[in-house]
Amino acid sequence: MKKYYMLLICLVIYQFSFTQIVINEVDCDTPSTDDKEFIELKSATPNFPLDGYVLVLFNGNGDDSYFALDLDGYQTDPNGLFLIGSTTVEPFPQLLISINTIQNGADAVAIYLGDDSDFPEETPATQTNLIDALLYDTSDSDDTGLMAALGVTVQTNEGSSGNTNSVQLLQDGSYVSTTPTPRAVNDGVGIAVTAISMYTSQTIYNEGDTFDIVFSTEENVTENLTFSFTLNNYGFNATDFTGDTTVTIPNGSNTVITTITIINDTLDEGDEEPLVRFSSLDWPYIANNNFLKLRAVDDDYTMANFGTPVNQFDPILGNVTSTQPAGYYDSLDGLQDDALRQAVQDIIAEEGVVRAQTYTDVIDILREADQNPEHSNEVWLLYTEQGRSKLDNHTGGSSTGLWNREHTYPQSRGTFKAREGDDIADGKEIYWNTTADSLRHGYSDAHALRAADGPENSSRNNKNYGDPLLGGYNGPENTAGSFYGDVARSVFYMAVRYNGLELVNGYPVDEDANDGTLGDLATLLEWHRNDPPDDYEMNRNNVVYTWQFNRNPFIDEPDLVEYIWGDQVAPDITWDQGLTIAESNELQVQVYPNPATDKVYINGLLNKATVEVFSVEGRKLENYTITGNSVLNINLSSGMYLFKITSEDKATIKKIVIQ
Missing domain, CATH: 2.60.40.2030 (CalX-beta domain)
Structure with a gap:
């Protein structure tokens, strides 16, 4: 009997200890950037340990949890107060959370006996193990469902949106909206800090x-x-x-x-x-x-031996070579059209080989893959064509002056989104298994994510690529458009890598249809042809490969684009992988843009070469002698021409359209 009596006393004491903590003050909405929001707890005794408690935030839209914070290892101060907020809250909180974590309302804050793992996102509100709860709003209607779920009869209004108030607990147990007093007891009694x-x-x-x-x-x-x-x-x-x-x-x-x-x-x-x-x-x-x-x-930064993408009309080639394994694309030979596309997908989405990393891992991937070749401490920004410190990564709040992760295949159009675990940077050797049907992994596929200026990323939004007059996006004004080919090959990769994505001609306008379509295919083909891969792209392809164990084939083998979407799609045309330079008698050069107007750039030449221009009927029209990479000023009427380039006993013929 004595044992049972002592046990009962212990249980009473134990339960009493778990009723000494209440929600003392909540500021759910502050003017402008919402960076001063906080939650304050109060214990009946000073220096009260918070082991065994969890703070849970509930969303009135659905009446389920959206955030849980384990309080183990913390304690209240000599005034019995415990302040939770971001680094911008003053006085400085005892426990930090991200800016803008606390929603405006109608929502709720609750304290439970338990652990944060008891409340994964979208856990229904409950009174089980509930210690205290506060429902608040910003001039919203009462959420009677959430009130009932938490057993609370009053919902307190902090004020209209952008107010300067907080909701504070009074001695009688009621709440009032008044001037915030973080780290100060609400009734003014206590030790002055x-x-x-x-x-x-x-x-x-x-x-x-x-x-x-x-x-x-x-x-x-x-x-x-x-x-x-x-x-x-x-x-x-x-x-x-x-x-x-x-x-x-x-x-x-x-x-x-x-x-x-x-x-x-x-x-x-x-x-x-x-x-x-x-x-x-x-x-x-x-x-x-x-x-x-x-x-x-740091003033000791280094420079790479290849240039930034703005050199697209005189790109650096040959300093970076593909790290693809031997025979990586051999299975494509002799195929055409849908069979070729499927074979490409089989390589770049091979289950058991290809890896999917988290969205947070992508930050580390981009710091390496998108490193500014002219400054090792910077990333190179897509669209705005500039370097920015690797440290200036957008993590919350305003993105001005910061860089973030741009989905070249817009997230809403691709219908992929974050999944549990995407907020963890766990490194190369921890990854998800992935297949061609794992469209969710398109959210964190580094082949289609680029470092971009935050505000420009927002401006780009989820537009199709192409003519702005038709609702498309072609980059900010007064830039070189150096991203055109890079973006095209990135979205070509996505369209083959994942089932459910499709590139179409025109400008799909039903952005909420979630059908996976993106335009304009004709624009993307033009961008690809006029801005071929360079060493910058090859380097990022190599870097991403070390993480994902797959490559962007349209960087390694750019002509593949024509066999899947372009001018080589025909029943009698099959793909045959070109021989390497060491094995081939064909001269390996790039001729662009195509179509061209009055200039043609020729890259890949190391020595003296001759360029002969023929009509499609075979009549020789022009003859040039050049040395190394060159630009030809041409004067040809509109039509198709054949450019025969000969150097070092090797030759190649390129079809060029003159507009």
């Missing part, structure tokens, strides 16, 4: 620069206040700078300044981001802001 702010005059510094970090409090301190901070962040550590990281605000003052010098070494470490953050603060001093991110620009 002193927040310390940090700032620098700028955020970007070069190696060798010296700068000051200023720490200040709103009021003068009444005794010497000593604390420490660190700048360590990933590869940036104490070997990269000099200066004191333990400082003292003297009695009677409110400011201390420390000077930091970034060491100028000779290592190509890439740009780095020192992160100024407090490492020791004694209560009642707290951080007003923290995690101040700076930029240390």
